[in-house]
Amino acid sequence: MWTMPPTDSVLHVLSFIAVAAQSMTAALAAGRRSMDWAGVCMLGAITALGGGTIRDVLLGHYPLLWVAHPIYLAVAAAGAFATILLARLVHRLNLAFLVLDAIGLVVFTMAGCDVASQVDVPLPIVIVAGMITGCAGGVLRDILCNEVPLLFRSELYASVSVVTGLFYVTGSGLQVNAQLWTALTFALGLTFRMLAIRYRWEMPKFVFSDEER
Amino acid sequence: MWTMPPTDSVLHVLSFIAVAAQSMTAALAAGRRSMDWAGVCMLGAITALGGGTIRDVLLGHYPLLWVAHPIYLAVAAAGAFATILLARLVHRLNLAFLVLDAIGLVVFTMAGCDVASQVDVPLPIVIVAGMITGCAGGVLRDILCNEVPLLFRSELYASVSVVTGLFYVTGSGLQVNAQLWTALTFALGLTFRMLAIRYRWEMPKFVFSDEER
Amino acid sequence: MWTMPPTDSVLHVLSFIAVAAQSMTAALAAGRRSMDWAGVCMLGAITALGGGTIRDVLLGHYPLLWVAHPIYLAVAAAGAFATILLARLVHRLNLAFLVLDAIGLVVFTMAGCDVASQVDVPLPIVIVAGMITGCAGGVLRDILCNEVPLLFRSELYASVSVVTGLFYVTGSGLQVNAQLWTALTFALGLTFRMLAIRYRWEMPKFVFSDEER
Numbered sequence: 001m002w003t004m005p006p007t008d009s010v011l012h013v014l015s016f017i018a019v020a021a022q023s024m025t026a027a028l029a030a031g032r033r034s035m036d037w038a039g040v041c042m043l044g045a046i047t048a049l050g051g052g053t054i055r056d057v058l059l060g061h062y063p064l065l066w067v068a069h070p071i072y073l074a075v076a077a078a079g080a081f082a083t084i085l086l087a088r089l090v091h092r093l094n095l096a097f098l099v100l101d102a103i104g105l106v107v108f109t110m111a112g113c114d115v116a117s118q119v120d121v122p123l124p125i126v127i128v129a130g131m132i133t134g135c136a137g138g139v140l141r142d143i144l145c146n147e148v149p150l151l152f153r154s155e156l157y158a159s160v161s162v163v164t165g166l167f168y169v170t171g172s173g174l175q176v177n178a179q180l181w182t183a184l185t186f187a188l189g190l191t192f193r194m195l196a197i198r199y200r201w202e203m204p205k206f207v208f209s210d211e212e213r
Numbered sequence: 214m215w216t217m218p219p220t221d222s223v224l225h226v227l228s229f230i231a232v233a234a235q236s237m238t239a240a241l242a243a244g245r246r247s248m249d250w251a252g253v254c255m256l257g258a259i260t261a262l263g264g265g266t267i268r269d270v271l272l273g274h275y276p277l278l279w280v281a282h283p284i285y286l287a288v289a290a291a292g293a294f295a296t297i298l299l300a301r302l303v304h305r306l307n308l309a310f311l312v313l314d315a316i317g318l319v320v321f322t323m324a325g326c327d328v329a330s331q332v333d334v335p336l337p338i339v340i341v342a343g344m345i346t347g348c349a350g351g352v353l354r355d356i357l358c359n360e361v362p363l364l365f366r367s368e369l370y371a372s373v374s375v376v377t378g379l380f381y382v383t384g385s386g387l388q389v390n391a392q393l394w395t396a397l398t399f400a401l402g403l404t405f406r407m408l409a410i411r412y413r414w415e416m417p418k419f420v421f422s423d424e425e426r
Numbered sequence: 427m428w429t430m431p432p433t434d435s436v437l438h439v440l441s442f443i444a445v446a447a448q449s450m451t452a453a454l455a456a457g458r459r460s461m462d463w464a465g466v467c468m469l470g471a472i473t474a475l476g477g478g479t480i481r482d483v484l485l486g487h488y489p490l491l492w493v494a495h496p497i498y499l500a501v502a503a504a505g506a507f508a509t510i511l512l513a514r515l516v517h518r519l520n521l522a523f524l525v526l527d528a529i530g531l532v533v534f535t536m537a538g539c540d541v542a543s544q545v546d547v548p549l550p551i552v553i554v555a556g557m558i559t560g561c562a563g564g565v566l567r568d569i570l571c572n573e574v575p576l577l578f579r580s581e582l583y584a585s586v587s588v589v590t591g592l593f594y595v596t597g598s599g600l601q602v603n604a605q606l607w608t609a610l611t612f613a614l615g616l617t618f619r620m621l622a623i624r625y626r627w628e629m630p631k632f633v634f635s636d637e638e639r
Contacts, residue, residue, distance in 0.1 A: 027419070028421060030365065030419060030421075031419045031420060031421025031422075032421055032422060033361055033365075033366070034366065034418050034419070034420045035361075035365040035366050035418065035419060036365070036366060036367060036415065036416035036417065036418045036419070037416045037417055037418075037419060038365075038371050038372055038416055039362075039364065039365025039366060039371075039416075040365075040419045042364075042365060042371065043365060053271065057270055057271070057483055058479065058483070058490060058493065059488075059489075059493065060273075060486075060488035060489065062272075062273035063272075063273065063334070064271060066338075067271065067272065067334055067335075067338050068334075068335075070335050070337040070338055070341075073337065073341065074337075084419045087419070087421050121489070121493055121494075122493075122494075122496050124496040124499065124500075125492075125493050125496055128496075128499065139570075143356060143569060143570070144352075144356070144361070144362060144365065145361060146359065146360060146361045146572065147572060148459055148461075148570070148571060148572045149465075149570060151465065151468075152456065152459075152461040152462070152464075152465030152466075152468060152469060152570065153459070153460065153461050153462060153465060154462060158464050158465075158468065159464055202462065203462035203463045203464055203465075204462065204463055205460050205461065205462045205463075206453070206456060206457045206460070206461060206462070206463060206466045206510045206513070207457060207460045208454060208457025208458055208513050209457075209458060210454075210458075240632070241634055241636075243578065243632060243634075244632045244633060244634025244635075245634055245635060245636075246574055246578075246579070247579065247631050247632070247633045248574075248578040248579055248631065248632060249578070249579060249580060249628065249629035249630065249631045249632070250629050250630055250631075250632060251578075251584050251585055251629055252575075252577065252578025252579060252584075252629075253578075253632045255577075255578060255584065256578060266484065270483055270484070273486075275485075275486035276485075276486065276547070277484060279551075280484065280485065280547055280548075280551050281547075281548075283548050283550040283551055283554075286550065286554065287550075297632045300632070300634050356569060357565075357569070357574070357575060357578070358574060359572065359573060359574045
C-alpha cells in the first residue's frame with residue numbers, strides 16, 4: 001500500500017484492492033469478537049493501513065499516505081462495512097480472499113521497498129521495510145483482538161514478503177525494465193504464497209518449556 | 214489534551230482535569246490486575262497522554278506536548294498515585310468519574326482537531342485526529358491490560374468523538390466567534406456522551422462465527 | 427542501546443552484548459508460545475531494539491540506530507536464532523542471563539539518557555527517555571506474547587532504570603570525568619538490579635476489585 005504510483009495505474013488499482021481485502025479479513029476477525037460497527041471499521045482501517053504507517057513512522061517519512069490521501073481510509077472503512085453486510089457471502093468466498101490477501105502482501109511489500117529506496121537507507125533495511133509494510137498490519141489486528149500474532153506462529157507469510165522483497169530489490173540493481181520486473185516479482189510472490197497455502201508449507205517451530213519461572 | 218491554549222485558560226484547566234481523570238480511570242484498571250505502584254503510574258500516564266502522542270507521531274508534529282511540558286506527565290502520574298491512596302473513595306465517586314472522563318473525551322477531541330488544523334491536513338483527517346486524541350489512550354490501556362479494547366466493543370465513545378469533531382470543525386468554517394463555538398461544542402459533546410451512558414445507547418454489533426479456520 | 431559511542435569502545439561492546447542478551451531472553455519467551463523460527467527472530471529483534479525505537483520515535487530523533495546501522499538487527503536476530511539451537515544450554519545459564527539482561531538494562535538506560543540530552547529536552551524527560559530505552563522493549567515482548575507486561579506487575583526493573591538515570595544525569599551536572607562517571611553508574615545500576623533479584627525486592631502492589639462493572 002502507500003505509494004501512489006502515478007504512472008503505473010495497475011499497481012495503483014491493485015493497492016486499493018489490497019487495502020480493501022486486508023480490511024475485509026480484519027472485519028471477519030472483528031465479527032468473531034462481536035465488535036460493534038464502528039469497531040469493525042476501525043479495526044479494518046488499522047489492519048489495512050497499519051503496516052505502511054509503522055514503516056513510515058520508523059523511517060520518519062511524512063506525511064503518511066492516508067493523511068495526504070484520506071481516500072485510503074475511506075476504502076478501508078468501506079471494505080470493513082461491506083463485510084458486515086455481506087458476511088455470509090464473504091465467508092463463502094474464502095478462496096477469493098486468500099488470493100486477494102496474497103495480492104495485498106505482495107503489492108504492499110513492493111510498495112514498501114519503493115518508499116524505503118526513496119529515503120536512502122541501507123539495502124537490508126529496504127527489505128525490512130517491505131516486510132513491515134506487508135506484515136505489520138496483521139500483527140496490529142491480532143494484538144487488538146488479544147491474540148498472539150499469527151505471523152509469529154505459522155504460515156510462510158513474512159518469508160514470502162522477504163523473498164519477494166529480495167527479488168524485487170535485485171531487479172533495481174540489475175537495471176532491467178522496471179515494469180517487467182514488477183510484473184515478474186508480483187507473479188513470483190503470489191505463486192510462492194499460494195503454493196505455501198496449498199501445500200501448508202511451514203517453518204520449523206521452536207518449542208520450549210521450563211518448569212520453573 | 215496537548216495543545217496548551219495560552220489565551221483560553223478554561224480549556225487549559227479542563228485539559229489538566231481531563232489528563233488526571235483518564236489517569237485515575239486507568240489506575241483503577243491497573244488495580245484490578247494487581248500492578249505495582251510504578252506500573253499504576255506508568256499505565257496512568259500512558260492512558261492519559263497516549264492519544265495525543267499517537268496523533269502527534271502520526272502527523273509528525275514534534276515536540277510532543279509532554280516532552281516540551283513535563284508537567285503533564287507529573288499530573289498524570291499524580292492522578293494515578295492519588296487513586297492508589299483513595300481507591301475506595303474514587304470508586305464511590307463513580308458518577309463523578311464518568312463525567313470527568315466525558316469531559317476528557319470532549320476536550321481531547323477539540324484539542325486534537327486544533328492541532329491537526331495547524332499542520333494543514335485534509336478535513337477528514339482533522340476529524341480522525343480528534344478521534345485518535347480522544348480515544349487512543351483507552352485502547353493502549355486495554356492492550357496493556359491484555360483485553361480486547363472496550364472502544365471496539367461497546368458504548369458510543371468513538372462516535373461521540375466524531376460527532377463532536379464534526380460539529381467543532383463546522384464552526385471554523387462558519388467563522389463564528391471561536392470561544393462561543395468551543396463552549397457550544399463542549400456542551401453538545403458532553404450531553405451526547407452522558408445521554409449515551411444514561412440510556413445505554415449502543416451501536417449494532419457485528420457477530421460472526423465460523424466453524425472452520 | 428542505540429548510541430554508537432565511537433570513542434568509548436567498552437560501552438559499544440556492552441551495547442551489542444545487551445542487544446544479544448535481550449533478544450535471547452525474548453527468544454525463550456517465544457519458544458514458550460511455540461512460535462516458528464522467523465517469529466522467534468522477529469520477537470527477539472523487536473524486544474532488543476524496541477525500547478530505543480520507541481524513544482527515538484517519541485523524540486522525533488531520526489534516523490533510528492538500526493536503520494542507520496543494520497548490524498544491530500543482525501545481532502538481535504542472530505542472538506534469537508542461537509537460542510533456538512542452544513535452548514537447553516541457554517536455559518541452564520539462567521544466572522548468566524539475568525546478569526546480561528541487567529547489563530542491558532543499565533547500558534540502554536545510559537544510552538537513552540545520552541540521546542535525550544543531545545536533542546535538548548527538559549531534565550525529567552531525559553530520565554524518562556532512559557527508562558523507555560531500558561524497559562519498553564520488554565513491554566512490547568509481553569504485548570506480543572499476549573500477557574500483561576511483567577514490568578507493570580513485579581520486580582524493581584523500571585525503578586532500577588530511573589535510579590540509574592538520575593545518578594547518571596547528576597554526573598553531567600557535576601562536570602566530573604565522563605568515563606569515570608559512566609563506570610560508576612554502571613556499577614551502581616548493576617548492583618542495584620542484582621540485589622533486587624537476589625532479595626526479591628518488590629514494590630507494593632495496588633490491588634483493587636469491584637463487584638459491579
